[in-house]
Amino acid sequence: MEKREEHPVAMNAFELISMSKGLNLGNLFDEQAFKRETRFTSKCPANEIINKIEEAAKPLGFDVHKKNYKMRLENVKAGRKGNLNVATQVFQVAPSLHMVEVRKAKGDTLEFHKFYKNLSTCLEDVVWKTEEDMQQVK
Amino acid sequence: MGCMHSRHLRHTPGYEEPTVLASETPFTVSEVEALYELFKKISSSIIDDGLIHKEEFQLALFRNKNKKNLFADRIFDLFDFKRNGVIEFGEFVRSLGVFHPNAPVADKIAFAFRLYDLRQTGYIEREELKEMVVALLHESDLELSDDVIELIVDKTFSDADTKGDGKIDQDEWKDFVSKNPSLIKNMTLPYLKDITLAFPSFVVRSEVEDSDIYTYE
Numbered sequence: 001m002e003k004r005e006e007h008p009v010a011m012n013a014f015e016l017i018s019m020s021k022g023l024n025l026g027n028l029f030d031e032q033a034f035k036r037e038t039r040f041t042s043k044c045p046a047n048e049i050i051n052k053i054e055e056a057a058k059p060l061g062f063d064v065h066k067k068n069y070k071m072r073l074e075n076v077k078a079g080r081k082g083n084l085n086v087a088t089q090v091f092q093v094a095p096s097l098h099m100v101e102v103r104k105a106k107g108d109t110l111e112f113h114k115f116y117k118n119l120s121t122c123l124e125d126v127v128w129k130t131e132e133d134m135q136q137v138k
Numbered sequence: 139m140g141c142m143h144s145r146h147l148r149h150t151p152g153y154e155e156p157t158v159l160a161s162e163t164p165f166t167v168s169e170v171e172a173l174y175e176l177f178k179k180i181s182s183s184i185i186d187d188g189l190i191h192k193e194e195f196q197l198a199l200f201r202n203k204n205k206k207n208l209f210a211d212r213i214f215d216l217f218d219f220k221r222n223g224v225i226e227f228g229e230f231v232r233s234l235g236v237f238h239p240n241a242p243v244a245d246k247i248a249f250a251f252r253l254y255d256l257r258q259t260g261y262i263e264r265e266e267l268k269e270m271v272v273a274l275l276h277e278s279d280l281e282l283s284d285d286v287i288e289l290i291v292d293k294t295f296s297d298a299d300t301k302g303d304g305k306i307d308q309d310e311w312k313d314f315v316s317k318n319p320s321l322i323k324n325m326t327l328p329y330l331k332d333i334t335l336a337f338p339s340f341v342v343r344s345e346v347e348d349s350d351i352y353t354y355e
Contacts, residue, residue: 013294014254014314017270018324020277022209023253025237027199028176029329029336041280094286134278 008046008069011091011099021135037103038116041129046090046098049126053088053100056122060115062086072105075115081108084115097128150188152226159228163235169330170231172337177227190225208273212253237327246325251311261305267291 019039021027042049046069053071054064062073069090075083084107091099102119104112120127156170165173180198181190190198195214197203217225217233225233235241236249252258256266268291275282282290298306298314306314315321 010293012297012318012321013267013271013290014298014321015318016290017209017254017274018321020207020209020274021200022207022211022213022277023324025199025213025234025324026327026329028180029327029333093280094282094290096286097280097282129279134280136279 008090008092008098011093015091016093016099019134036109036112037101038131039099039101040120040123040127040131041093041134042098042100042126043096043128044098044126046092049090049098049100052123052126053119056119060118060122062115075107075111079108079111081111082106084108084111086112086115150227152189152220152224152228154228154231159231163232164238164240165231165235165330168334172333173231173234174227175337176333177230181225181227188227190230192223195225207277208256208270209253212256216249216252234327234330237325238330239326239328241326243322246322247312247315248308250315250322250325251308261307262311263305264291264295264299267295267306 017023044052050066050069050071053073054066057064057073061076063076065072065074071088073086073088075085077083085105086102087105088100088102091101093099102116120130156167156174159165159170160167163170177190178188180194181188183194183197184203185191185194192211192214193203196205196207196210199205199210200207214225215221217229219229219232220226236245251262254262254266254270256269257263268287271287271291275287295306298310300310300313301307
C-alpha cells in the first residue's frame, strides 16, 4: 500500500472564485455541450471519496491508478478516439467540504459525458452538490 | 443586400473596422467579423441599439437578464473601457482578445488582477478576497461558517501576500500565478480559435467584398 499524504491539496480561494459562472465567458458561445471537465462537492472525507470513485469506476470497465488524492481512470476498451482517460482530483475547500474535479484527459468528449453520468449515479451518496446544482440560476 | 450591411456597420457607435481590430488583437479579420455576428446577437437581444447593455450581458451569460453577479459586473466594467455603461463593438473585441489562446500570458495575468481588484485601488485587499469568496459560495448555494471562510481566505492570503502587508500587489500576484497557473485557466477561451466555424463566411460578408460590389454598381 502506498503512503498517502495527510490531506488533499487545499483549494485556494482564487481557484474557488474562478468557478463562478460570471467568470466563465465560454457561456457566451454556448459552449456548454462540449465541456471537458466538471466538478462536484462532497461532505465525505477525502479517503472515502477516493474509494467510492474507485469502486464505481471498476465495474464500468476502468483501470484505476491512484496517487495521493489524484486518480487516473482508463477505459480498458478503446472508444471512438482511443481509450477514454479521465483524471480526477480531490481538493479541500474546508475541513468538512471537498471539491472533486473530473476532467477528460484523453478520448472522446461524448464518451466522457456518458461515463460521468454513469459514475454520478453510483456516487449518489458521496455527491453533495453537482456543478449544475451550483450554477443553477436562483 | 451587401450595401445595407455596410451602412448598418458604419452607424453603430463604437464600431471599429475589422482590419484595425485584427491588427491590434490576436484575431484575424475573419474572426473579428465572426465576433461581429455574435456582438450583434447579444447587443440586440433587449435594446436593439448596437451596444451591449448590462442586462443583455447578463442574459447572454446566465440566460437571465436580471441575474446579478459580482463577477459578471467586474467583467462588464473591465470590458466597458470608456466607462459609459455599455460595451461597444471595439471594446468587445479588444477585451475578448485577452482571452484568446494566443494572447500574451502577461496580459491575462494583468486582466485577472484588475478583475479581482474590486475597488480598483491597485491592490487586492483581504476584504476584497473575502467578499469574492462569500459571493462565490452564495452563488453556488454552498454554506460555510464565517470561521471556515476566514480560514480559506487566511490560507490563500498567506501564500500570496509574501510581503505580509495585508494586500496583494501586482508583483505578488504575478509570482502567485506562476506558482499556480490554473488560477488563470478561465482567462483563456479555446473556442475563440474556432469562432469562424460558428459563423461561417457564407453568412458573414467581408467589408472588402462589400465595397467591391459598391464600386461595381
